[in-house]
Amino acid sequence: MKLFSEYVKSYNLNRENASGFFDAVSDLYFSPQVQSLKQYEQHFEIDRLQHVTSVSYLSYVIAERLGWDSRIIARGSLLHDLNYYDWRDGDGEWHRPHGYKHPIFSAYNAIELNKEITDIEIEMIKCHMFPLTLRLPRHKEGYILIFADKYCANREVLYSFSKSYKKKFDKLIKG
Ligand SMILES: [Fe+2]
Numbered sequence: 001m002k003l004f005s006e007y008v009k010s011y012n013l014n015r016e017n018a019s020g021f022f023d024a025v026s027d028l029y030f031s032p033q034v035q036s037l038k039q040y041e042q043h044f045e046i047d048r049l050q051h052v053t054s055v056s057y058l059s060y061v062i063a064e065r066l067g068w069d070s071r072i073i074a075r076g077s078l079l080h081d082l083n084y085y086d087w088r089d090g091d092g093e094w095h096r097p098h099g100y101k102h103p104i105f106s107a108y109n110a111i112e113l114n115k116e117i118t119d120i121e122i123e124m125i126k127c128h129m130f131p132l133t134l135r136l137p138r139h140k141e142g143y144i145l146i147f148a149d150k151y152c153a154n155r156e157v158l159y160s161f162s163k164s165y166k167k168k169f170d171k172l173i174k175g
């Protein structure tokens with residue numbers, strides 16, 4: 001598995017090229033709550049819906065490769081940044097510091113959205129900001145999310161700040 005090519009693919013997912021992934025997440029993915037994440041900037045030029053899609057898809061393919069529970073891992077990963085606000089908003093301080101607090105808000109919103117959520121998914125979400133929050137997952141599933149989240153965040157920041165990378169990446173995602 002080439003991680004970068006799977007990451008590139010995460011920008012063009014559909015039911016034909018990622019049927020297993022959509023079988024795992026479609027009820028959550030197409031919910032108004034998850035789709036509403038499109039309106040929020042996550043990492044500069046990349047919106048939050050694209051971010052959680054890339055993280056969830058990468059988590060899914062890594063889990064498939066390891067023979068772990070890819071459905072649970074994809075679903076927990078999809079909801080890891082389920083926050084209905086722009087973290088740069090200056091209107092009040094209730095969500096700051098965002099890095100520390102948002103995993104708990106995401107877990108709360110994920111429980112609201114997914115009535116069948118498991119303890120493993122909740123733990124994945126709560127612990128995804130390790131090492132910042134110092135909350136280590138007790139279950140192995142959480143480590144895939146921690147890795148995929150950081151991998152995607154780094155790519156997204158690079159995309160936003162490197163003109164040459166952006167040019168190459170745009171070409172790749174157009175095929
Ligand atoms: Fe996050």
Ligand SMILES: [Fe+2]
Pocket residue numbers: 051055080081149
């Ligand atoms: Fe994230």
